[in-house]
Amino acid sequence: MKPVNVGLCGLGTVGRGTLSVMQRNMQDINRRSGRPVRITHVGARRDNPSCDLTGIKVSRDIFEVARDPEVDVVVELIGGYEPAKQLVLEAIAHGKHVVTANKALIAVHGNELFRAAEEKGVKIAYEASVAGGIPIIKALREGLVANDIQWLAGIINGTGNFILTEMKEKGRSFDDVLAEAQALGYAEADPTFDVEGIDAAHKLTILASIAFGIPLQFDRVYTEGISKITQADVQFAEELGYRIKHLGLARKSRQGVELRVHPTLIPEKRLIANVNGVLNAVLVEGDAVGPTMYYGRGAGSEPTASAVIADIVDVARSIGADNGVPHLGFSDFSTNIDVLDMGEVETCYYLRISAQDKIGVMANIAQIVSRHNINIEAIIQKEPRDNEDTVPLILLTHKVIEKNVVAAIQEIEGLAEVTVPVTRIRMERLDG
């Protein structure tokens, strides 16, 4: 059968990995594709001395790859919004399929790009954009098609999970571990995308669209990072039988769809609570299949390359199909499901209140909580720590609407005996 010619744009970490895995496993990849798949053209502003480009045409201008008449599939591995978006549009305009690992591009411009691809009858594949080498897009978009997906919850940022794991296992502070993660190259010099949850929100946007058949709506994701998690909260969570994980959560209820990224207490018995270090995992609850989980390396040169190459082979295998897999899993969007405002979301809460150790404080707090229809599952009052005249008071709530909790916190913070802000971390059972 006619070979599939691949044009690769970008020779950074993932580009290098893609080239190297393609070259190393070429024979088996071709046996699996059923036709030869080969990189014929590379576009990169500069050479990468660790790449073997023998027999491959090289262009300094990536747009030459998109215009190369010999190329069937353009692989975009340059990252960022521009010129990545122009490159993808140019490739589509020239009738080429596109493979990308660019989560930001898909989450923010995906609706427009997919429309352009559909008009031209080409595919944009983006498995590598979420959870690196874990085939989670494929699982959701193909493996679980029978299901009405109820919810999904993912550890989808390796840097954040590394930081929380180190804080829990070694008792270290957030700042200390972040500095190490930066030194190890896990976190960028500007760690905002990782620790403030933006990277996870990009990925959650994509997963939720596929799960629920809704358009990509990155600007509707509630996003909260892990930079305010303290060692005290990590320890209290552990005492209570929970772990704190930074989760991307998408849930469908009668009221609408919840899209949220935030630190979350989850029961330590859950398998996903034991996913540690830079590893990623996504737990998906379908009405027919029940819970399923997908685990592996969510970043890195070769894990990401694994997903990029799987997409290339998918394109090669589906050439000629009347129909194929829709870009976001559904052939049309559901227009009757709204994204809920965070205030309307119902979940459980961990509240840590530092109060002066005076008679009546507890009663005041209990009254406020009860006035806002918040049912308490557990209360723990700790001894004052050395040198402190306040006692930490931990409340675990039953399910309640977020805006009620926000209002209660505001009142609690207004009490004379409460002098520091209340810590609020959401809590999920993840049990169906």
Next chain:
Amino acid sequence: MKPVNVGLCGLGTVGRGTLSVMQRNMQDINRRSGRPVRITHVGARRDNPSCDLTGIKVSRDIFEVARDPEVDVVVELIGGYEPAKQLVLEAIAHGKHVVTANKALIAVHGNELFRAAEEKGVKIAYEASVAGGIPIIKALREGLVANDIQWLAGIINGTGNFILTEMKEKGRSFDDVLAEAQALGYAEADPTFDVEGIDAAHKLTILASIAFGIPLQFDRVYTEGISKITQADVQFAEELGYRIKHLGLARKSRQGVELRVHPTLIPEKRLIANVNGVLNAVLVEGDAVGPTMYYGRGAGSEPTASAVIADIVDVARSIGADNGVPHLGFSDFSTNIDVLDMGEVETCYYLRISAQDKIGVMANIAQIVSRHNINIEAIIQKEPRDNEDTVPLILLTHKVIEKNVVAAIQEIEGLAEVTVPVTRIRMERLDG
């Protein structure tokens, strides 16, 4: 687009689930397929009162479904070798695609059936045959195509995992838990397929073929069940930081491919060691992606239906493709990889020896072990139990060729002080 008409054969547990999920989620399934997918013909020897067959043609003779000119896809859910095999061949002869959940049929007759399908240009899809609703076939055959798969290890029999979990968590005996599993309907009246590992061997055969590009070779799988696992071993394993799980293992080495199903000690820290109850999980190690794991319900009406319907939609989406996904992942078999005899397999071992508490016994055993080139990682000698004049002696070995261990055990059992057979359980680190 033209609808896809499905003929469903068998209205048992999985047939009922398939019908019910198709009916419940019809609208979304059609939005995902991009064309209507509908069950038009059911073949079943008798009615199932919990099935709504309104508007569906019903035949008592399943072969009428295979010959129905209106049917595009025949779903075989009757199980067993015959008449399932004849039904599949008849469907293929009539140019229909086939979806099956029948692991025994695929493991034993798959090579022949796939050949027949390829000659007719139709597909046989069998996601439901391994690990129920977990899309593990799809992950291996499509999601991980870039990888040279090093090994995979799966908890792929829910009944076996339920029994081992109960033994560990509640200190119960094998026979006791098995009786309960039978009462609960998890285990068949004849539990041999589950507890002696035959069911797991069927599934491992399929996974190994896809992972390594080798023909299905069920008769080459080394198969050992869990019926000899005692409460003592479960407890010793726990003390040593391990869990006993019944694993299907496939590994590629320079010498050949290992295909084996047996109880296995694995470090309790591994995520897969914490997969409990009837749940399934498969851990796959690829050279590019590293470790990935897939977890969920491996059996049951709707979890299995989830995989059956995913296959139907896959068929609907791939109609017209020049090429598609090869049945076993590779377009041709590798003929130069042999399956190793179990005696040639290299792994670690847990040996439990009951020896009379006499001077010199330990020295004798140590000499035997050393003569067979077995390096010991740990030795534990326990106090004699009440009413027993023997002491349990636990040896954990480093990696060694199985035939050396077999020879050493034979000699140890020949010692006058050793009056009961040595218990031998293999041990795997599963760390890459």
